[in-house]
Structures are given as structure tokens and as C-alpha cells.
Amino acid sequence: RMREALKNRSPDDLRSPVCVVMGHVDTGKTKLLDKIRRTNVQEGEAGGITQQIGATYFPMDNLRNITERLNKDLSIDVKLPGLLVIDTPGHESFANLRHRGSSSANVAVLVVDIMHGLEQQTIESIKMLRAKRVPFVCAINKVDRCYGWQPLPGAPIRESLAQQPENVFSEFETRTQQVITQLMEQGLNAKLYYENKRFKQVVSLVPTSAHTGEGIPDLLMVLLTLTQRLMVEQLMFSPIMEATVLDVKKIEGVGTTVDVLLMNGKLRRGDTIVVAGMNGPIVTQIRALLTPQPAKEMRVKGEFVHHEELRAAMGVKIAAQNLEDAIAGTSMFLLTDDDDEDELKDAVMADVADIMGNVSVT
Numbered sequence: 001r002m003r004e005a006l007k008n009r010s011p012d013d014l015r016s017p018v019c020v021v022m023g024h025v026d027t028g029k030t031k032l033l034d035k036i037r038r039t040n041v042q043e044g045e046a047g048g049i050t051q052q053i054g055a056t057y058f059p060m061d062n063l064r065n066i067t068e069r070l071n072k073d074l075s076i077d078v079k080l081p082g083l084l085v086i087d088t089p090g091h092e093s094f095a096n097l098r099h100r101g102s103s104s105a106n107v108a109v110l111v112v113d114i115m116h117g118l119e120q121q122t123i124e125s126i127k128m129l130r131a132k133r134v135p136f137v138c139a140i141n142k143v144d145r146c147y148g149w150q151p152l153p154g155a156p157i158r159e160s161l162a163q164q165p166e167n168v169f170s171e172f173e174t175r176t177q178q179v180i181t182q183l184m185e186q187g188l189n190a191k192l193y194y195e196n197k198r199f200k201q202v203v204s205l206v207p208t209s210a211h212t213g214e215g216i217p218d219l220l221m222v223l224l225t226l227t228q229r230l231m232v233e234q235l236m237f238s239p240i241m242e243a244t245v246l247d248v249k250k251i252e253g254v255g256t257t258v259d260v261l262l263m264n265g266k267l268r269r270g271d272t273i274v275v276a277g278m279n280g281p282i283v284t285q286i287r288a289l290l291t292p293q294p295a296k297e298m299r300v301k302g303e304f305v306h307h308e309e310l311r312a313a314m315g316v317k318i319a320a321q322n323l324e325d326a327i328a329g330t331s332m333f334l335l336t337d338d339d340d341e342d343e344l345k346d347a348v349m350a351d352v353a354d355i356m357g358n359v360s361v362t
């Protein structure tokens, strides 16, 4: 069945890549995500940017607009629908997810504070991304903290750098060079993205400011380039459902729900799922498949849109019985007639052992 399903995958039927944002605490991961969302919305390009459960979806058209603004000619025509960016870098359950999440992710943004360079969690993130072979770009954030920085809000970074006084540019260069040297000490070659012609072998650095929005067009463009060029094979839609539990939440009027990242395949209302629980595996039926209301209606409290079926990749809230002690950061499986229930139960619990073994690392 697996072989059959994989054979039917096609480069004309792709899912969105999943992007995680990683890095040391206080480097600006949350701010950067906020700014990316707001910049796009403010500039009237909201065009389909949707807030999902635990993630934000950027349609490719939106990303293309930004690319155009940078005057970069991307001739490769790949049918990636968009980019799904996981929202929760600072979240508690992300301690687990950083391990699971990095393997769920297709691409990552590693955020480094230009004033601090590589820090402990930066190095841990690098090790994880390399171990899972997740390609990543490195945002050198907080460039506006270079002394005397002249902000050019929302500008592509080279325009901004071009108008900095010489001493500011010189501080930027020195600090960036330090990051490059530190990455080299970790065994990584890195270059500023606009000097990087070997993006498969060399990590692209994108200077950014989450405060002024400078470099954000560049960051999105580099992500787009990376996913379009490297990921077609990996992103062909597969009917085999793959999902990770992001969070477990009690919702008034709905009961306990799990927020999951649906990475591949489909989920339907009524499907039987297997998730890990504190007291052993949980086998339960999907009672409701939920997504948030579209942005303009978000203020209506507790309102979700119900679906009969949802397709990867996306963030989904699932309501079902017996989810009270579900564990975030583990895989979720579908139980179909073809599956061995005990095998799936063992698989979800093996994930828990994996997480517990890893937690001490962070």
C-alpha cells in the first residue's frame, strides 16, 4: 500500500513546505514572525495569508510579490502552494517540538542576534538541523542595533546597507564576519545570501531587523528560493498521513483538543487516530476538524470553522474524546483497516521515550 501510494506521487501535486524558526532565546524569533505577518498585511498583500492552528500560511503569490520587489528573477516554475511557518518558537511544548519539529520541518530559519553571535541554543539547533538534514537559512537579526544605524523600514537589506554611514557599515561587516567565523567553527560554510552561489553547500546569511522590517523581504525570498529549488521530491503530496501533535488544549464548549501539524496526507472527520498519552496510547475518533475563523472574524471568541476533510500541509485542531492526557511533540497516526493497531500504539509510545530521552538536552 505504501509503495503504491508513493508511486502515485507527482511533481504536479505538491504540498506546502513546513518552516520552523529556531535559535537562542531573545534573538528575536517571535518578533520576526510577528513582523513578517504584519509587514505583509500592512502592505496590502495579505492576499491569502492565513493564521492557522500553531502556524501561519503564506501563499506563493504573496511570496512572489516580495521576490519581485527585490528584482530577482526566479525562472524556476515549481508548483509549491505556499509556505507554512510554525508560530511557536517560544512555546513551552516547543522544547519537545524542537526535536520532533525539526524533523517535521522541511526548512528552517536559524535566528542569531548580531550583537551576540552564536549562543548555546544556536549551536544545539545547528546540531539538530544537521542531524535531521533540514536545510536552513540564518537570519542575522537586530542589525538596527549597530551603533548609529539609519533605519529604512521594510527595505531590502542591500538598500538599507547602502545608505548606512561608513562606521555603521563597518560594524555590521565586522559582526557578520564574526558570525561567519563562529559558524565555520561548527563546520559550516556561510556567506551573505547575495554572495552565495552554492546554496546547497553554503548556508545563506540574511541580515534582518524584526523592529524595522529591514531584510524581511530578503528572508522570505531566500526561503522561497531554497524550497523551490531543493524540495520538489520531498514535497510531493502523499496520501500517507503524517502529523505531529503541537499542543493539547481545553476549549470551552469543545472539550480537550489536540493541535496538530498535518504534514502530509489528509484527515477526515470520523477517522480513527492514535496519539501518545501519559497513561499509554490513546485510540479515538475525530469528532471535529477545526481551523480558526478567517482573520477578520478572529475576534469572535471560541469560533472555529468545521471541516469534513483537510489536506496537508496545515495546522489543524482536532476534537475527540479521551485526549486529556495526550502528549505534545509526538507523532499522530491514522488507524485504518490495513493497519495493525498494536504496532501503531507501540510507535506513538516509542516517540514518547524518544522525547523523554531528549528533554534533558535542552
Ligand code: GDP
Residues within 6 Å of the ligand: 024, 025, 026, 027, 028, 029, 030, 031, 032, 089, 090, 141, 142, 143, 144, 145, 208, 209, 210, 211, 212
Ligand atoms: P525570542 O525569545 O527569540 O522569541 O525573542 P523575542 O522576539 O521575544 O525578542 C527578544 C527581545 O529582543 C525583545 O525585547 C524584542 O523587542 C527584541 N528584538 C527582537 N528583534 C529585534 C530587532 O530586530 N532589533 C532590536 N533592536 N530588538 C529586537
